[in-house]
Amino acid sequence: MDTVLSVKQLNGGYSRQRPVLHDVSFEIKEGELVGLVGLNGAGKSTTIKQILGLLTPFSGEIRLREKTIQEDKISYRQKIAYVPELPELYEQLTLDEHLQMTAMAYHLDKKTYEERSERLLQLFHLEKKRRWFPIHFSKGMRQKVMIMCAFLVRPDLYIVDEPFVGLDPIGIQSLLDLMTEMKKSGASILMSTHVLATAEQYCDRFIILHEGRIAIEGTLDKIRSRFGDSKASLHEIYVAVARGETKWLS
Numbered sequence: 743m744d745t746v747l748s749v750k751q752l753n754g755g756y757s758r759q760r761p762v763l764h765d766v767s768f769e770i771k772e773g774e775l776v777g778l779v780g781l782n783g784a785g786k787s788t789t790i791k792q793i794l795g796l797l798t799p800f801s802g803e804i805r806l807r808e809k810t811i812q813e814d815k816i817s818y819r820q821k822i823a824y825v826p827e828l829p830e831l832y833e834q835l836t837l838d839e840h841l842q843m844t845a846m847a848y849h850l851d852k853k854t855y856e857e858r859s860e861r862l863l864q865l866f867h868l869e870k871k872r873r874w875f876p877i878h879f880s881k882g883m884r885q886k887v888m889i890m891c892a893f894l895v896r897p898d899l900y901i902v903d904e905p906f907v908g909l910d911p912i913g914i915q916s917l918l919d920l921m922t923e924m925k926k927s928g929a930s931i932l933m934s935t936h937v938l939a940t941a942e943q944y945c946d947r948f949i950i951l952h953e954g955r956i957a958i959e960g961t962l963d964k965i966r967s968r969f970g971d972s973k974a975s976l977h978e979i980y981v982a983v984a985r986g987e988t989k990w991l992s
């Protein structure tokens with residue numbers, strides 16, 4: 743499978759005097775769902791901001807389909823869809839208008855837009871709310887709008903930041919089903935989450951960040967074998983390592 747995202751020896755953060763990320767390297771291939779895991783402040787959101795191009799690496803590089811953001815900013819950005827942890831909607835646009843604006847930004851044709859948006863509206867049970875403004879939405883409904891916008895465009899890479907907090911069980915399952923479907927069609931997904939039991943079921947691989955460095959990376963089987971317990975859950979391994987009860991495994 744081709745590599746979609748390549749992060750090499752990334753040092754980054756908000757000020758050069760106090761970098762947050764230290765020598766972070768990983769790849770995501772086509773069709774992979776990779777879980778980005780770590781305690782509060784470990785550097786997950788900072789990693790995501792670096793990939794999105796909201797922060798510039800102090801050193802190292804990030805390539806999406808072999809190109810850095812500097813080489814072609816527009817095409818780089820169009821290959822990514824981002825679902826933020828906190829929904830950011832335009833208060834003056836209806837749900838329909840959010841979807842239309844996304845379709846325009848990503849140059850979707852009318853037929854594709856109509857087919858995909860209908861399906862997403864049904865899946866997230868929001869068909870009746872298409873003319874509503876965000877002020878009338880609950881937090882979970884706002885989150886669903888962001889998810890629908892991301893899945894409307896079908897990019898090479900989805901970046902999903904903590905999707906499981908705030909969604910109802912049907913919303914969570916719909917999102918998991920969509921991610922599985924997109925993976926099958928070759929899309930790559932980087933998902934940051936604290937909900938390790940769900941991550942364990944759905945992610946192909948994990949990147950565990952601790953204090954801005956990759957502490958462990960690999961499939962659950964690989965992580966279990968390094969931990970020395972073939973039945974341990976990701977949660978158990980992560981808690982033991984983060985509490986310093988066992989040494990880091992990489």
Ligand SMILES: Nc1ncnc2c1ncn2[C@@H]1O[C@H](COP(=O)(O)OP(=O)(O)OP(=O)(O)O)[C@@H](O)[C@H]1O
Pocket residue numbers: 756762780781782783784785786787788789
């Ligand atoms: N805007 C900012 N300016 C300066 N430092 C920041 C900023 N945002 C985060 N940091 C620092 O960067 C480090 C990593 O934070 P980050 O938000 O990447 O963690 P996280 O793993 O996403 O945590 P959480 O699980 O709490 O969302 C922390 O030490 C934090 O204080």
